[in-house]
Amino acid sequence: MTTPASSLPSRRAPSPAARSALLVCEHCDTVYRRRTLGYGEVARCARCQAVLERHQVFGVDSMLALVLTALIVFLIANVWPVVTLGLGAQQISTTLWGMIVVMWQQQSQVVSVLAAATLFFFPLGKMLLLGWVLWHARSGRRAPGFTPAMVALHYVQPWTMSEVFVLGALVAIVKAHNYFDVVANPGIYAYAGLMLLITLFSGIDLRQLWDLAPEPGPAA
Amino acid sequence: MSALPRARDLGLIGCHVCGLVCRDVGRHDAACPRCGSALHRRKTASLARTWALLIAAFILYLPANLLPIMRTVSLGDVDDNTILSGVIELWVKGSPDLAVIVFTASIVVPMLKFLVLATLLLSARSGTDWAQRQRARLYRLVEFIGYWSMLDVFVVALLTALVRFNFLSRVEPLPGVVFFGLTVVLTMLASMSFDPRLIWDGRTNDD
Structure with missing residues (x-):
C-alpha cells in the first residue's frame, strides 16, 4: 500500500511540483512517495501504521453540498429546543443557547464558555471556513484569505464536540426520565443528523484541500 | 528499518x-x-510542555472527582452528586448501559489518558525502542477518545437548564463540574503537545 521514498534529492530543495509528490507521516516522520489512491484505498505508514492519506470520495461539489446541509441542520439544531421536561402542568424546554446562558448565571462561567466554544462557535466557524474555501475552489480559485482559513481549520478541528453533546443529551434524557415527563424536541433530532454529517465530514482530509486550488505564484 | x-x-x-x-x-x-x-x-519542548499540562490536569482531576458536580433540590430535599455517585445512580435506577458509557467517558478515559501519556513521556525520554508500534497506537487512541470525557459536563449543563421547577425540583451545577471541564481541556492540550515522533527517535535530543 505504501511506497517508501528511496532515491530522494537530498541536496536540492524539492521543487513545488516535487513537493506534493512527497508525504511525511505526521506520527513518526517517515517519508513516502505519494501514490494516487484508488477508490476506498487508505495509505498507512509502514512504520507506525498511522493513516497517511485516504482516497477522497467526495469531490468539491459534494463536499460543498455536505457543508451547506450541515449548516442548515446546525441552524435547526440551535433554533429549536433540544428537550422539554414536564412536571405536572409545568413545562420547561431549552435550546443550546438557553443552556449556555443558564450555566453562566449559575456561577459556572467556565462551563458556559466551553460549551459555547465547542458546541457553537467552533463547529459554526469550521463549517463557514470550509464552505468559504470550497465555494471558491469550485471555480478553481483560491478563496481570499485561503491560507489563514486553512490554518484556522487545522487548529479548530479537535475542538468541535457536537457529537459528545448528542450523547450527553441522551444521558440527560434518561436521568430526567425517572422524575419528569420528557419530550425530545426537533433540536435533538437535528443534532443526531448533525452527528451523522460530522462523521462524513471527518472523511475530508484538510491537507488534501491545500492542493485544491493552484498557488498564486511560486513559493518563496 | x-x-x-x-x-x-x-x-x-x-x-x-x-x-x-x-x-x-x-x-x-x-x-x-x-x-x-x-x-x-519536532514539536517545541514537547516533553516539558506535556508533563506540565498533564500534571496540571491531574491536580484539577482530584477536586473534579472529590467535589460534587451537581445538586438536585426537590421539595427542600438536597442531594449532591459526584461523578461516581452519578454513575451509581444511573446503574441503580435501571440504566446500566448508560452507566457504563458515562463511567467510561468520565472515569476510564481520563485515567487512561494519565497512564498512557505518562508511559509515553517516560519511555520517550529514555529513548527505548520497547513496543514502539503499540505505543504509537496508544497515542492515537488517546487523541481519538480524549474529548468524549466532556460528556458529563454537558449532561450537568443540560439538566441545569431543564430542571428549573423552582421549589418542586431544581438542578444546580457545583464546582466539581468546572474542575472536570478544565481537566478535560488540559488533558487534550497535553496529548496535543506530545510529539509521537519522539517514540521513534531513540536516544536523541528533543528540539
Whole structure:
C-alpha cells in the first residue's frame, strides 16, 4: 500500500511540483512517495501504521453540498429546543443557547464558555471556513484569505464536540426520565443528523484541500 | 528499518500544520512557504510542555472527582452528586448501559489518558525502542477518545437548564463540574503537545 521514498534529492530543495509528490507521516516522520489512491484505498505508514492519506470520495461539489446541509441542520439544531421536561402542568424546554446562558448565571462561567466554544462557535466557524474555501475552489480559485482559513481549520478541528453533546443529551434524557415527563424536541433530532454529517465530514482530509486550488505564484 | 527513511535524516521537514514537505534549512525561524506556520522538526519542548499540562490536569482531576458536580433540590430535599455517585445512580435506577458509557467517558478515559501519556513521556525520554508500534497506537487512541470525557459536563449543563421547577425540583451545577471541564481541556492540550515522533527517535535530543 505504501511506497517508501528511496532515491530522494537530498541536496536540492524539492521543487513545488516535487513537493506534493512527497508525504511525511505526521506520527513518526517517515517519508513516502505519494501514490494516487484508488477508490476506498487508505495509505498507512509502514512504520507506525498511522493513516497517511485516504482516497477522497467526495469531490468539491459534494463536499460543498455536505457543508451547506450541515449548516442548515446546525441552524435547526440551535433554533429549536433540544428537550422539554414536564412536571405536572409545568413545562420547561431549552435550546443550546438557553443552556449556555443558564450555566453562566449559575456561577459556572467556565462551563458556559466551553460549551459555547465547542458546541457553537467552533463547529459554526469550521463549517463557514470550509464552505468559504470550497465555494471558491469550485471555480478553481483560491478563496481570499485561503491560507489563514486553512490554518484556522487545522487548529479548530479537535475542538468541535457536537457529537459528545448528542450523547450527553441522551444521558440527560434518561436521568430526567425517572422524575419528569420528557419530550425530545426537533433540536435533538437535528443534532443526531448533525452527528451523522460530522462523521462524513471527518472523511475530508484538510491537507488534501491545500492542493485544491493552484498557488498564486511560486513559493518563496 | 533502513528502508523507511525519516524526514529528519533526509534533511526534510513535514509542516506540522499543512503537511507540506519542506527542506530543512536548519534555522529556528524558518516558516512553511505554503501556510506560513513555523517549521520545526519536532514539536517545541514537547516533553516539558506535556508533563506540565498533564500534571496540571491531574491536580484539577482530584477536586473534579472529590467535589460534587451537581445538586438536585426537590421539595427542600438536597442531594449532591459526584461523578461516581452519578454513575451509581444511573446503574441503580435501571440504566446500566448508560452507566457504563458515562463511567467510561468520565472515569476510564481520563485515567487512561494519565497512564498512557505518562508511559509515553517516560519511555520517550529514555529513548527505548520497547513496543514502539503499540505505543504509537496508544497515542492515537488517546487523541481519538480524549474529548468524549466532556460528556458529563454537558449532561450537568443540560439538566441545569431543564430542571428549573423552582421549589418542586431544581438542578444546580457545583464546582466539581468546572474542575472536570478544565481537566478535560488540559488533558487534550497535553496529548496535543506530545510529539509521537519522539517514540521513534531513540536516544536523541528533543528540539
